Amino acid sequence: MPAASDPTSFLAPEDRRLLDLAIEQAELGWDEGGVPIGAVLARGGEVLSVGRNRRVQQGSAILHGETDALERAGRQPATVYKECTLYTTLSPCFMCAGCALLYKIPRIVIGENRNFSVSEALLAEHGVELVVADDERCVDLMDRMMTERGEIWNEDIGE
Amino acid sequence: MPAASDPTSFLAPEDRRLLDLAIEQAELGWDEGGVPIGAVLARGGEVLSVGRNRRVQQGSAILHGETDALERAGRQPATVYKECTLYTTLSPCFMCAGCALLYKIPRIVIGENRNFSVSEALLAEHGVELVVADDERCVDLMDRMMTERGEIWNEDIGE
Numbered sequence: 001m002p003a004a005s006d007p008t009s010f011l012a013p014e015d016r017r018l019l020d021l022a023i024e025q026a027e028l029g030w031d032e033g034g035v036p037i038g039a040v041l042a043r044g045g046e047v048l049s050v051g052r053n054r055r056v057q058q059g060s061a062i063l064h065g066e067t068d069a070l071e072r073a074g075r076q077p078a079t080v081y082k083e084c085t086l087y088t089t090l091s092p093c094f095m096c097a098g099c100a101l102l103y104k105i106p107r108i109v110i111g112e113n114r115n116f117s118v119s120e121a122l123l124a125e126h127g128v129e130l131v132v133a134d135d136e137r138c139v140d141l142m143d144r145m146m147t148e149r150g151e152i153w154n155e156d157i158g159e
Numbered sequence: 160m161p162a163a164s165d166p167t168s169f170l171a172p173e174d175r176r177l178l179d180l181a182i183e184q185a186e187l188g189w190d191e192g193g194v195p196i197g198a199v200l201a202r203g204g205e206v207l208s209v210g211r212n213r214r215v216q217q218g219s220a221i222l223h224g225e226t227d228a229l230e231r232a233g234r235q236p237a238t239v240y241k242e243c244t245l246y247t248t249l250s251p252c253f254m255c256a257g258c259a260l261l262y263k264i265p266r267i268v269i270g271e272n273r274n275f276s277v278s279e280a281l282l283a284e285h286g287v288e289l290v291v292a293d294d295e296r297c298v299d300l301m302d303r304m305m306t307e308r309g310e311i312w313n314e315d316i317g318e
């Protein structure tokens with residue numbers, strides 16, 4: 001159980017559990033030498049896939065946490081995506097936001113948006129429900145990324 | 160040389176050559192049983208990569224023509240993308256448009272936008288230069304796709 005002072009204690013238990021799974025993926029990515037961003041695609045609490053940024057691990061320009069999760073979920077009909085929530089440890093870049101819009105994913109739970117936030121207005125305009133957890137572990141992972149692997153982070157966001 | 164009546168004869172010869180290369184990729188994708196959309200990433204006329212939609216071929220949910228081309232170009236610094244033109248046989252979906260925005264690709268040459276167009280306003284808002292060729296071969300490929308493989312096309316755009 002989160003402590004009463006936990007700023008994310010407003011999260012529903014299911015969202016907390018699935019965001020934690022995305023954070024596990026982010027931590028795994030960090031331990032692999034990569035960009036610590038993880039994601040989960042879930043439908044009604046059932047995990048369809050987990051993913052993490054693979055820039056370093058696979059030399060990939062397009063496998064961010066969210067796109068990696070979508071890719072690992074495989075080919076799905078539109079009816080599946082429309083019942084999904086996408087969990088991501090960091091506010092989505094335009095590519096990952098666009099991927100959610102392409103598949104009309106109606107809801108995104110975002111670990112944190114202090115270190116990066118570009119697409120939330122676009123997503124909201126298209127009716128996507130956004131829940132920002134402001135999770136300290138997510139913030140800490142990105143703080144470390146920017147401090148210790150800043151050059152890779154800049155590459156990851158085209159800066 | 161294109162005939163004087165060719166509606167795409169306004170294209171610069173370099174753009175014509177690189178769009179043709181994207182069309183070759185689209186045709187290859189069609190012959191493989193896939194979605195006939197191809198793309199090329201080029202810098203100053205030099206081809207960095209070619210790509211095509213791999214939904215059918217690789218069971219992929221994220222390898223559209225444009226993202227496949229970006230992936231095949233490998234990890235590149237921001238300075239490279241900022242000098243690139245992205246050629247695509249069909250107007251980009253939100254994911255592929257978002258990918259171009261992520262990497263701040265300044266210019267996109269679009270084969271056609273009659274059969275699909277969702278992201279051009281967004282791209283233009285962000286200052287991306289768009290050139291629409293209205294190329295008959297691109298239109299014909301998508302017409303065939305929608306007629307003969309309509310279910311896969313719907314899956315590809317989350318419909």
